[in-house]
Amino acid sequence: MAGRRSGAAARWAAVLGVVAVLVALPSLVAALPASEAGTSAPDLRRAAVASADVAFTGYAQSAGGLSLPVGDQLTAVANLLSDRTTMRAWYRGPADWRVDVVSPTGETGVHADAGGTWTWNYETATATRTAPSPLALPTASDLLPSALGRRLLSEAADDELSRLGAERVAGRDALGLRLVPADQASSVARVDVWVDADSGVPLRVQVFGKDAAGAGAEAALDTAFLDLELTTPSAEVTAFDVPPGAHVRKGEDAGLVQAASRAGRDGDRIVLPAGLTGLARRTIDGAPRGVGVYGRGITLLAVSAVPRRVASGLHDALVTAPGAVVDDLGVRISAGPLGLMLVDGPEGRMLLAGTVSLDALAAAATELTGGQS
Amino acid sequence: MIAVELRKLFRRPRTWVTIGLLNALPVLVAVLLAVTDLAPRPGEGPVFLSAVLTNGTLYPLAALAIVLPLFLPIAVALIAGDSVAGEAQSGTLRYLLARPAGRTRLLVAKLLSVFAFVLVTVVVVAAVGYLVGQLLFDVQPIGATIGGAGGTTGLSGTTLTPADIVGRTLLAIGYVTVSMLGVAAFALFFSTLTDSPLVAMLGALGILVASSLLFTLDAASSIAPYLPTRYWLAFVDFFRVPILWRDVVRGLALQGVYVAVLLGAAWANFTTKDVTS
Known part of the structure; x- marks a missing residue:
């Protein structure tokens, strides 16, 4: 009987040991140190803004905490800023890319080419052709960390910028850049952008409002790559052919x-x-x-x-x-x-x-x- | 011993009644759809169901999506929960262990027969779905690609050829099978803890209900990637172009971890348990 007890203890110890290792694994991976580079804040901003030509394939998620009470007028924008949006992105250049918003039962893909964008919606089987417009409401592709980071940093002055440390984002070394707007009228307390040390592609963007800017505050908008590969996707992936049987519409401004x-x-x-x-x-x-x-x-x-x-x-x-x-x-x-x-x-x-x-x-x-x- | 267990499982009328009942719901749904011509609006109801009226080729997937959230796990938990506890309850476990085969081998044999049941069940659901889809709905003829008439539009707006659909459906069947192995492992573990098959089955279902509930809570998002039901619906990702492997790979790894840990626990418990019945 005593032999069986000690055998049981050994077996359970082995099982519990395996469980402990498995449970600790994610936090061990997360604790991998990121390597810091001595890049100055203005240089890091320049690298980020100049990264528009870097091709990549990525998977990103954005989470917004902004509930806009705008009724039926701007539902799509309101959803974008209040929900979690999962995106797959293939980027060959500023005028050749594709961003799919992935949902459990469907997807909405935006394919950009030189003449505008095709938006494919699986659930309504609709393909919409939209010409470039000087003013457009934000869509999911604007929330991709690379696009949003470049846009938010594009007009930042050097004295608004400071460096944060380094972090690992999407398994890559990312250098932190903090933007505190100088304008009195601004409602944004700060924007933290984590920039890929190798390529300058913004990997994570967090926007904090002045209403919730303290330590540990929740970002009003947080968008980050979870996977990123700096390989050029094939042209086949970003191209779009209207599938047979789809409704074709012409895009209109909101x-x-x-x-x-x-x-x-x-x-x-x-x-x-x-x-x-x-x-x-x-x-x-x-x-x-x-x-x-x-x-x-x-x-x-x-x-x-x-x-x-x-x-x-x-x-x-x-x-x-x-x-x-x-x-x-x-x-x-x-x-x-x-x-x-x-x-x-x-x-x-x-x-x-x-x-x-x-x-x-x-x-x-x-x-x-x-x-x- | 494995052959003995398999024969025992598939000779039991109860096994086939379970599989039959499991197929009743998708067949009923298909008949109702075909009679009323009322498919759910896209984005509502089980995935792919909105598309089957125009393309019956997708019905095996719709059938899997219909049974995946509840009926399939119940069937798997029923059989797996019964595997050891059922023998204990009927008083035959003692005799099984009296053979020189050993407890670990018995556990492995039970495990493999449960896995075989999962595979057979998923394949039968898909096969019945295929037959029903061919009989009741319009089907795009295989090979009719002239003028782009053939093929099915995938989630990404890309036309999938009938061969693509067959290949991806087989991948989805495999993935759903693996997703169910976690349920089977939970039920098998509980089955070694108790002498009551009902308790083992309810224990496994309790875990699944809790997991499904936690998955919908934003507050639980930090543990969501580790919930056993988290990646179940990822079989849909096979129908995107290019295939989105991220959740599929994570789903396979997660099920692998659950199966390994729970079988380890079942083995640690069963090999040293006092068997009195």
Whole structure:
């Protein structure tokens, strides 16, 4: 009996030992040290911005914690910023890539070529051809760490940048770069970008709003590669042929952008100022008259005229949202670093949206409506 | 001894009744779809079901997707939970062990017969799905590729030839089989702990229900990659172009770890257990 007991103990010890090793394995792999390189922050930014020609094949996930109460108008954008999005990416160059958003029962793939993009949706069996547009609402491909990191760093000034240590992202050595926007109006506390030490491709981007910027705070947006190979994918993978039986549509600008161009065509009633709440207006070729974009780098404010019909649905959604501020200027809300405001102007309603604080939105609205508040 | 166990398992009417019942639901769903012509909207209901009305070739996969969340694990847990505890309950375990074969060999024989049951069950579900799909739905004729009329549109918008579909369906069948081995290992382990097959089966199902529930919780996302049901639906990834191997590979490795650990535990327990019944 005693022999059997000690045999049992030995057997269970062997089993428990194997379990312990297996349980410890993931944390051991995660604890692998990343090697630091002495790259300065401005150099690292330059390397990241210059990485647009680096071809890769990757698998990325983005998680957003921003719940935008925008009703039916912007469902796709709201989902993108509040959900977990899983993406597969094949990148051959700036005008030849493919990003698939993978869901358990389907997928939505965007194939880019020189003339625009094809968007394939499996669940509706629809292929949509979209021409490049100067102004477009964000899609999943904009959330890929490489694209988002390059965009957010593109206009950063050297004195806004500092270095963080090194980390391992997607099994690669990544150098940390912190961007703290200098603009007072900004609602973004900081952006942390982890840049691949070898190629300069941004591997992980975390955006922190000023409402939750302390240590251990949850990022408002966190997107990272989980796998990345710096090999050029074959042209076959990024190309797209409309499958037989698919519905083919022509891509249209989102309802709001269309509405803004209509409102702009109606006449010269809307004259947008050259600056708003201290942010200078940007020139965007081909943008509708009724749309203005202000600011620099990661502090951006978009202003757009909205016809009353479109605005009323948005207004109803905004006023009932928790935390909405309703006053003589209109209604404004913030979701993490994103601010959204519907202004009751003398010439109709205007939509203000961007990465600016609620105070900056109110100041911009006051300037737009001619100073009366 | 393995041959003895296999013969015992597949000669039992209960085994075939279980497999038969398991096929009843996909067949019923197919008949209802064919009669009413009402497929679920894309993105709703079991995966691939929305596509079968226009392409019956996909019905084996839809059938697997229908039984995968609940019915298939119940059937596997029923048989695996019965393997050792059933002998103990009927009082035959003592006699089995009286033979000179040894406990480890008996455990291996039980294990292999359970694995054989899993494979046969999955293949039968897919085969019945294939027959039902051919009989009740429109089928794209194999080889009719002129003018692009043949083939099936995969998830990525790429046309898959009938040969592609056959190959990928076989991969999916293999993957679903491996996914079920984890369930079998849980039930077999519990089966060595208790003398009641019912307790062993319910124990394994309890683990699966808990795993499925935790998988839906954001708060549990840090342990999600280790949940036994986490990668079950990854067989869908065989129908993307290029195939998304990431979750498939992780699913295979995870099932391998569960099977190895649970069999180790079953062996450690069973070889030193006092068998009184």
